[in-house]
Amino acid sequence: MPDNTSEKTPISLLGLGAMGTALARTWLAAGHPLTLWNRSPGRSAALAADGARVASTAAEAVAENGLVVLCLLDDASVGDALADADLTGKDLVDLTTTTPAEARERARWAAGRGARFLDGGIMAIPSMIGTPGSGGYVLYSGSRELFEDRKDVLTVPAGTKYVGADAGFAALYDVALLSAMYGMFAGISHAFALVREEEIEAGEFGSLLADWLIAMAPHARSSAAGPDGGDPADQDTTSPAVVAAGNATLLRTAVEQGVGTGPLTAFMATPGEDAAG
Structure with missing residues (x-):
């Protein structure tokens, strides 16, 4: 007490x-x-x-x-x-x-x-x-x-x-938040790997990357509502076909630049599906 x-x-x-x-x-x-x-x-x-x-x-x-x-x-x-x-x-x-x-x-x-x-x-x-x-x-x-x-x-x-x-919720929140952070770090590393061999100034690219990630961060709130909830203005209305074509372009670019596709395939996998599946 x-x-x-x-x-x-x-x-x-x-x-x-x-x-x-x-x-x-x-x-x-x-x-x-x-x-x-x-x-x-x-x-x-x-x-x-x-x-x-x-x-x-x-x-x-x-x-x-x-x-x-x-x-x-x-x-x-x-x-x-x-x-x-x-x-x-x-x-x-x-x-x-x-x-x-x-x-x-x-x-x-x-x-x-x-x-x-x-x-x-x-x-x-x-x-x-x-x-x-x-x-x-x-x-x-x-x-x-x-x-x-x-x-x-x-x-x-x-x-x-x-x-x-x-009693398990604090640990679950902790791991979920850290998992999102590590996923972001993986994406940042992947982005720099894509441009590293090109004549691109790292500091300038890093500034653009930081601003882009900050702009995208609010998506976490709209994601919480799921595809059928929240403000319709916040929802991504991109068609599945366009998403698939865009994903394919990301993967091809990684291959062209000699960079592994692991961070991308992990995100693109259907929830519950193995990233290699």
């Missing part, structure tokens, strides 16, 4: 990789008492000098405070770290990158051990944590009560977005 012993909520943080360290520094700077544990003890020395308490075991760190935040390598690491900890009455906030199924199973596991559970997906890189206006935020799903009780402290490192009581 929420700690009311001081104005600033005390936190136990497990995991001091680049992201965990950024979280720790931000909470310390905001005046939150912090207990730390990391599998490699050396990483905690600088934070200890800044006022953090360093626990010798994960179980000791968990016992120290009611709010326990995890930022570890993977879900298996979470299970290993908490294996000997007494979780009765604890609030677990798991910021470890996991799959939706892993998050749901971890929520059930935590409930069985007497803890409330909130899963989080960090939509930021470490340098964005604690940086006002960076645009970084954390997706949360699971116990709505826990989210509301701890929102003030969770908002310190980055903005928060609660996405549902299903």
Whole structure:
């Protein structure tokens, strides 16, 4: 349950990789008492000098405070770290990158051990944590009560977005958003590969590419409505025949320029169909 012993909520943080360290520094700077544990003890020395308490075991760190935040390598690491900890009455906030199924199973596991559970997906890189206006935020799903009780402290490192009581939703949103980003990066790499051997100035082309992608970004909103929903003015009315001809041109051009067609065929495949099919 929420700690009311001081104005600033005390936190136990497990995991001091680049992201965990950024979280720790931000909470310390905001005046939150912090207990730390990391599998490699050396990483905690600088934070200890800044006022953090360093626990010798994960179980000791968990016992120290009611709010326990995890930022570890993977879900298996979470299970290993908490294996000997007494979780009765604890609030677990798991910021470890996991799959939706892993998050749901971890929520059930935590409930069985007497803890409330909130899963989080960090939509930021470490340098964005604690940086006002960076645009970084954390997706949360699971116990709505826990989210509301701890929102003030969770908002310190980055903005928060609660996405549902299903504990797997934060991980699902996280992976879906990252998948779109990696798809964009693949497209950017493909675009530069097409022009690389030509007498085209890379900086000028990059500027055109950035502007084009920004112009196309709102398509994500109209895509959410599906082909039969949303504002008709936002819908693509290009005929299937024209789309097919255009796709064929993109593929032929890639072949002419000696560039692989993987990013294109992955997008052009029918949903649920293998890209090679």
